[in-house]
Amino acid sequence: MLSRLTAAITSVLALACFAAAPANAQQVRVETALDHSVLQANQKQTAYLRTALTGFDLPGERGRAPLNVAIVIDKSGSMQGTKIEQAKAAARAALAQLRDDDIVAIVAYDDTVEVLVPATKASDRASIERGIARLSAGGMTALFGGVVKGATEVRKFMTRDRVNRVVLLSDGAANVGPASASELGQLGRSLRKEGIAVTTIGLGLGYNEDLMVQLAQASGGQHVFIEHERQLAQVFKEGFGNLASIVAKEVVVKIRLAEGLRPVKVLGRAAESIDIVGQEVTVQMPALYARQLDDLVLELEVRPLPPQNLQVATVDVSYHNVATNAADKVSMALRAEFTDDRERWSRSEVPAVRVAVLERVANEQSRQAIELRDQGRVEEAKRLMQDNAKTLHEGASKYGSDTLDKLSKEYDFDADNLEGEQWNRQRKVIQRRNVQSPYQLEQNNF
């Protein structure tokens, strides 16, 4: 009788391991789960917690948030020729995506910064066109100044209800003003605090991907790698289209772990946006697009605990809801059962989380591999990447995951392109991949 009751309670409680907040139509959907629905009791173990966020659907055009975007374009000497022409085309494509009540500014920089089009309503298309037409290349690269001036323009009309962005297009390394990745990262951080995200678009093979990536990640924006300028217009069109589909901004996920669980690290995310203090993990996530998925994976260490059903974590997702133009919060609690049953434990694998974990670990490995390759330890880097690929491949077949399969192929390709010219290109590809939400690799999100 007691065993039956225990079983019943257990199964009921097991169900409770999946915590999902009841989502109404205009709310971000939050799902949190551990990689094993059942944890081992009296055992020190590593577990993974995954919080998945899904953007809700925007109710047609009306619901879409007005944009407030500054397009910052590199017009240094390297942009001369078709690149600058394509950049202009891209800007025009972006402009076409904007509604009349969107705000747009166009800033161009070489060794100094010119504000070609100060922040203005997109309805003033003629004068914006004129500004775009004045774009001409030649000079050095004052990237820092360009971004700051872009942010200045965004600040002019910045309101909570708008999607406030700086979209930076550069083909080269910054050489005027602060030019290191860490400095630009700092800039990104301070811009994030203001609520301005910087999406960086690297054009060609001459830009500093570390810099661009840090700036984007720190500020909560996206990073895009465009190999050839003729792709610019299309990418801009897509990106600006996607900007309009942002449903949640200033997304902050706060996970509070129960006693006995220790947060180790958040996998595969920029260190800038993560803060782990004691039992609390705070992660600032980039904006969420409609119907798009983003997640974070937290590695944690579990102390030997007696069997019990424990609330292991509380997850608070706070964000600014674009649809309602109001702050929003989704909270949930996660419970887990501690059991001595090893069998049960191993069978309680949650594939979705496992896949996510694998992806994230691979991501970490990939970062390491880049470091090795940067240090010239090519062979080691190669081996690491190949191992990475293998692990992913195994996982792909184990869990039947297309995502893993695709990723493993990518890593294989990485391993083959560690030398010479290809490495320059591949590094950019890898960096881009590393910062992108794995579910949005196909997208050009701005």
Add this chain to the structure above:
Amino acid sequence: MNANARLGLLLSAMVVVPLVAVGFVGWRLVGDQEALARHSVESGFGERLKSLDQAVQTIVRGYERDLARYAAELPRTTDPQALREALGRQPRTSLALVLDRKGRLVFPPLVAGIVSQRELAFLERTRPVWEGGLLESAALLGALDGKASGPDRGWIAYFFGGGQHFLWWFADGRRVVALEVSGIDLMTELVSQLPETPVAGEDTSDERTVLADATGRIVYQWGSRAPAANERPKATVGMSEPLESWTLRHFAAESTLPGAIAGTLRTALVAGLAGLGLALGAGAWLIWRARTRESRLAAQRVSFVNQVSHELKTPLTSIRMYADLLKSAHEDAELDEAEPAARHLAVITRESDRLSRLIKNVLTFARGQENRLAIARREVVADDIVTATLATHGPALAQARIAVETDLAAKASIALDPDAVEQILSNLLSNVEKYARTGGWVKVTTRVLAGPVRLVMRVQDRGPGIPTAQREQVFEPFWRASDRLSDGVTGTGIGLDIARRLARLHGGDLAVVDSEGSDGQAVAGATFELVVLAEPGPKDAS
């Protein structure tokens, strides 16, 4: 040198010299002005940079005000979490040091498990500040106990990891809060408020201002000018706290304003010189015209005189010639000289001679007035001239019943102008005919003397003579013994003037001397003595 040429030179000098002088001085002045303008432009740049620095200062002060507010608003708790949250909410800073009144570090907590990685890194880089006692002393010396003996707030700038970092501290008597201000944040603040380069086409000034940090690295710049590699800035200004080691540099093209100023001044100078030159030139030209007008008038007069004389001479030639022809034909006819025809002829001949002499005199006189009188010496026998002249005057003298006596001893051939001598003698004889008729006698004496070789001729009459007082006066042109027409005195009064000029041209002279009788005693009458040098004198015209 020709008088006109001299005048021309003088007038040219009158125009050129002041122009050159003014031009030179003016050019120098313009140069000075340009240098001055350049200097003031450059110091103007400096001023501009200083005011930029002021603007930056304003930004920084604004920053400081915000920071002060944050520092004040920071909860007075030692709870790290509360402080963290409070810091997290602030846009400008996320890290801070908090020291208690004793200068002990309160936040971030130096406790593992509580302190975050970021805070740890922060503590690491600010170690010299909280460990080294920098803030401590500030806390102690500062307004920690409310006794504001020193500053209660300030900046600390330090270098770490190749970058410059800033702390802004604020002491309120109970604690010291040092907020981290990242260099990037400061830069971001500055850059967002500093000007950008105006869009091409709108900005015509070729300048650039550069903001450089402590290491000299360009933080931000604006302006369309791309300075050359070795170009030096027109102005450099160090900035104020906390960016003391930062600089503002201004590059500009060489000649913006000073060149323009100089150009304008130079244009004005040139215009002024042109005006001056014009005025002087006009003046000079007017003077030239006025002076040369005299020459022109004189020339006109001369040509008039020449024209008139030519006009007069031509018919006169015919008259004389035909009178002569008549006479020779008459001689052929062997007519009596007393015949009326002979007498008539004699008159015609005589009067035409006289007319001829008069014309010659007038011409000579006119030339004399113009100082264009000249003589041409030839080796001649003076007596021949005397004889010929006396022959010409013969009829007239006979008609005037003046007996002619001669004492001619100038047989030597000497160099003189025979026409001039003839004219002199002719005029003297005419005067005798006119004024000394009553004497009924004239004597011509000639001698050639040496040392220097000269001809001395005397013409003596027994007329009323010339009073001593008038001996000079008689030579003045137009002076005649009497102006009253009724006195029956004829003549123009120019004869003696001409005669003397001609004499003087020979280096000699014509004068009235005492009349002597053959015994050397003074007698009545006038004696004219002509001295004519045989050697060319200074007055000879070449």
Add this chain to the structure above:
Amino acid sequence: MKVLIAEDDEGIRLGLKEVLEGEGYTVIEAADGQEAVEKFKSSDPELVLLDIMMPKMNGYDVCKVLLALKPSLPVIFVSAKSEEIDRVVGLELGADDFISKPFGVREVVARMRAVTRRIFKSLAPERRDPETVQVGHLVVHPQELRAKKGDELIDLSLRDVRILLLLQREKGRVVSREMLFNDCWDMQYLPNSRTIDQHISKLRKRVELDSNNPTLITTVHGVGYRIE
């Protein structure tokens, strides 16, 4: 001897012509500079009298042209322009003499004779007249246009010389007026006999010891003259 007179004033020109023809010269007239050059080319005179102020070409220019054609040509300027400069210019141009108006006949004659003497001097020896010819009591110097009558030196005209030489050549024989005319008058038509007689008469006055009783040139009534 042919003389070209270039003078635009008709009165003076004709007057000069009369004077010179009286002297025994053959006169060619020109009324302007251009005509002067043409007449010079066509008649080749031995002497030129040039006025300066002439139409079509002034005397200076004519002088230059003529002297270019015949460098040894004797030129006498006859002009109302009598300033020193004009003299100098004229003489510099190569003229032999400068007579300024108004002039007397005597002056012209004297200058003509002077120039003629020079011309004779410049002739080749075989073309010259002998230096001295005794004509009766006269010692005639044909080249000099002079004769010596005892101590007195008499100036002779060209014609005078011709007449004397002719008479001397025909000494003892009668020289008819016609002969005289042909030899001593370069004329196309016979002047009236009076002209010849008048001239002989005037000559006599000068050369005869006693002109009322001519001993040198004797009249042969109705026929002519003769030197005994």
